[in-house]
Amino acid sequence: MTSFTFTLNGTTTTVDAPPDEPLLWVLRDRLGVTGPKYGCGVGVCRACTSHLDGAAFNPCITPVGDCAGRAVTTIEGLADGAALHPVQQAWIDEDVAQCGFCQPGQIMAAAALLAANPHPSDADIDALENVCRCGTYFRIRRAIHRAAG
Numbered sequence: 001m002t003s004f005t006f007t008l009n010g011t012t013t014t015v016d017a018p019p020d021e022p023l024l025w026v027l028r029d030r031l032g033v034t035g036p037k038y039g040c041g042v043g044v045c046r047a048c049t050s051h052l053d054g055a056a057f058n059p060c061i062t063p064v065g066d067c068a069g070r071a072v073t074t075i076e077g078l079a080d081g082a083a084l085h086p087v088q089q090a091w092i093d094e095d096v097a098q099c100g101f102c103q104p105g106q107i108m109a110a111a112a113l114l115a116a117n118p119h120p121s122d123a124d125i126d127a128l129e130n131v132c133r134c135g136t137y138f139r140i141r142r143a144i145h146r147a148a149g
């Protein structure tokens with residue numbers, strides 16, 4: 001076990017874990033942060049998508065040792081207090097979610113996309129690789145355009 005300190009949703013956080021343990025396990029099993037979902041564990045489904053220093057990343061394939069001293073944001077930290085992030089509000093307005101399992105990752109991917117590209121095209125949105133088994137892709141596209149507006 002090694003001690004690692006990073007910023008988690010704005011709070012300095014220290015956790016003991018093996019250096020090669022994926023951050024997703026650290027978040028969910030050691031810190032009780034369960035917004036990032038475990039789908040594949042190999043960086044394909046994107047259900048765990050969160051932000052590392054503001055960019056989308058997949059904690060299931062990122063060792064906790066790579067996160068020391070950096071800023072991790074999960075869906076739990078996206079809102080500004082009681083004020084929802086525009087992407088979260090757009091998701092509600094467009095009634096995007098079905099089962100909901102993929103949605104934290106979808107929202108975090110969308111927020112990172114809009115931070116980098118405030119007015120994405122349909123093609124930009126369709127390039128997101130987050131999988132939704134319920135097929136909410138058309139509502140996701142509408143919600144991202146709404147949030148961009």
Ligand code: FES
Pocket residue numbers: 037038039040041042043044045046047048049058059060061
């Ligand atoms: S659980 Fe991380 S990409 Fe699938």
Ligand code: FES
Pocket residue numbers: 097098099100101102103131132133134135136
């Ligand atoms: S809403 Fe069910 S998997 Fe996306």
